[in-house]
Amino acid sequence: xxxxxxxxxxxxxxxxxxxxxxxxxxxxxxxxxxxxxxxxxxxxxxxxxxxxxxxxxxxxxxxxxxxxxxxxxxxxxxxxxxxxxxxxxxxxxxxxxxxxxxxxxxxxxxxxxxxxxxxxxxxxxxxxxxxxxxxxxxxxxxxxxxxxxxxxxxxxxxxxxxxxxxxxxxxxxxxxxxxxxxxxxxxxxxxxxxxxxxxxxxxxxxxxxxxxxxxxxxxxxxxxxxxxxxxxxxxxxxxxxxxxxxxxxxxxxxxxxxxxxxxxx
Ligand code: SF4
Numbered sequence: 001x002x003x004x005x006x007x008x009x010x011x012x013x014x015x016x017x018x019x020x021x022x023x024x025x026x027x028x029x030x031x032x033x034x035x036x037x038x039x040x041x042x043x044x045x046x047x048x049x050x051x052x053x054x055x056x057x058x059x060x061x062x063x064x065x066x067x068x069x070x071x072x073x074x075x076x077x078x079x080x081x082x083x084x085x086x087x088x089x090x091x092x093x094x095x096x097x098x099x100x101x102x103x104x105x106x107x108x109x110x111x112x113x114x115x116x117x118x119x120x121x122x123x124x125x126x127x128x129x130x131x132x133x134x135x136x137x138x139x140x141x142x143x144x145x146x147x148x149x150x151x152x153x154x155x156x157x158x159x160x161x162x163x164x165x166x167x168x169x170x171x172x173x174x175x176x177x178x179x180x181x182x183x184x185x186x187x188x189x190x191x192x193x194x195x196x197x198x199x200x201x202x203x204x205x206x207x208x209x210x211x212x213x214x215x216x217x218x219x220x221x222x223x224x225x226x227x228x229x230x231x232x233x234x235x236x237x238x239x240x241x242x243x244x245x246x247x248x249x250x251x252x253x254x255x256x257x258x259x260x261x262x263x264x265x
Contacts, residue, residue, distance in 0.1 A: 038225060041236045041258075042233065042236045045243075045254065046236060047235050048232050049180065049235055053085065053088055053089075057180060066099065072173050072176040074126075075173070079119065079122065087113070087114060087117025088117070094113055098143070102131070103134050110130060129166055133165045133169065135166070148161050149188075152187050155189045158187040159178070174190070179231060180235065181231075182229075182231050193238060193241075200212065200215075200237050202240075202260065203240075203255060217230065
């Protein structure tokens with residue numbers, strides 16, 4: 001392998017070799033300091049939202065997965081991330097972190113928790129939806145989301161089963177929920193959100209023509225950071241896309257130096 005690499009690289013250069021070997025979506029990741037860029041991205045923007053909330057998904061424990069499901073439902077509305085976090089903290093403070101507790105708390109109690117967290121704009125509708133979702137979760141899956149995953153035939157079916165809870169869960173919520181379960185549930189493999197793709201393109205991790213998920217996975221595979229997983233990388237890109245790229249906050253962007261977007265210069 002070494003001899004092959006040396007000979008072909010002398011003749012055609014590293015670009016050719018890595019393209020040919022299909023190891024990387026773009027040779028510049030080998031030549032540059034991509035690992036440093038990823039490290040900086042995760043440390044400056046933050047990784048998984050579940051971890052930020054103190055939820056440990058790594059062992060696939062049902063109670064932790066449910067907590068993340070509740071948080072994803074709160075993140076899924078058109079509401080600020082800080083309000084969703086504050087509202088989740090309110091559920092935590094009240095000890096309402098299981099399907100049983102949500103049902104027991106009832107509509108009035110849920111509205112109170114949502115209001116206290118600042119979720120007032122969606123308090124009535126979210127309380128109603130949460131109760132409907134819990135009913136289905138208990139009725140069809142014994143209140144256990146791991147059971148729902150077990151029963152899903154494949155990736156698409158998993159998304160459909162989640163979307164079918166209650167009177168329906170939206171694409172955004174399902175995407176948020178599943179992207180942090182990629183390394184926990186084998187059928188969790190959602191497409192990256194538009195914001196992740198936007199940030200990944202701006203930082204030069206993927207090109208306009210590449211299929212985003214497989215290209216990003218290749219970048220991560222080559223530049224894995226100890227103690228982090230692909231979901232941390234994806235969450236950091238989402239934070240960058242949402243809080244900076246989409247709002248065109250280039251002047252205060254922590255990744256300005258690493259950005260390859262011509263418009264930002
Ligand atoms: S400099 Fe601008 S375009 Fe580049 S990553 Fe930051 S916010 Fe996005």
